[in-house]
Amino acid sequence: MDENYENLHLENQLCFPLYAVSRLTTKMYGPYLEELDITYPQYLVLLVLWQYKEQSVSNIGQKLLLESNTLTPLLKRLEQKKLILRKRSVKDERTVLISLTKEGENLKQKAVCIPEKIIQSFKTDTISLSEAIEFQKTLIKLMEGLKEKL
Amino acid sequence: MDENYENLHLENQLCFPLYAVSRLTTKMYGPYLEELDITYPQYLVLLVLWQYKEQSVSNIGQKLLLESNTLTPLLKRLEQKKLILRKRSVKDERTVLISLTKEGENLKQKAVCIPEKIIQSFKTDTISLSEAIEFQKTLIKLMEGLKEKL
């Protein structure tokens, strides 16, 4: 009897295209981020700091769904690049407060054009604006849902 | 003048929820894959081999959008686990052919229930079936589109 393993077929997975598109999208940022001499996860951390100013490591982690085991080394690299400052809170010596240096703040000027460029690159694809909006909505719902149970 | 950097705000990014959902989804596989003693990328490689049987490294890479710099070490680890065999093609000594061992083939039996379990976990979320189908369609379109330009 011919057993049916269709649910294990690559084209029936939801997870695989998710994984692939995430990696491909990150790669699209490559050339732009290279100009700023930062990586994609570093860019995400800077997005948080540009938007919210001084934040603790765990606050950044809450927003990006990352923990100190990932963030600490990443933040140290941003510190080496002189884009951020790391200092212990005086109120609570356990927490480390991350703030932008002038240089890190200024980098925002150079970054501001990136989202537009990424959108342009996506546009050539066979995906409409309304489809993209639906897509983002679903993504965010998924993110919220998954966040709960992990 | 109050400058507007809204396009750099985290909630306006498409890339961030994509990145986050991809990571969260991978984590959902964690407990199930742990039972099989494999990682998520290793699982993807096995999906390819279960579906297509013997494949060259580059063939696997074509399907998963990965290259030898990622696959070679990963495949060596699968070989160490005795789930696959790696042998040079006699027709073309450059290509390495990857095939399943009996043990690797048998692992399919244990894996076959995983997709169902993942779907169940997703279902509790506020995402409908039709929404999920739309979502997958968009993902695959995006994947195809992005694949072209990278």
Place this chain on the structure above:
DNA sequence: TAAGATTATATCGTTTACGATATAAATGTA
């Protein structure tokens, strides 16, 4: 207040990703 629990980072080890480059086999061409 002293001891135990909790919290915030940090460290460690393993496994991806991936750009750049190396190596060796196969192919194209003068």
Place this chain on the structure above:
DNA sequence: TACATTTATATCGTAAACGATATAATCTTA
């Protein structure tokens, strides 16, 4: 046939991710 080019893997270095654990500060509560 020689030699350049292309192709298929592999290696190297760097930077994430992340589970597990360590460390130190704070909080709880007996």
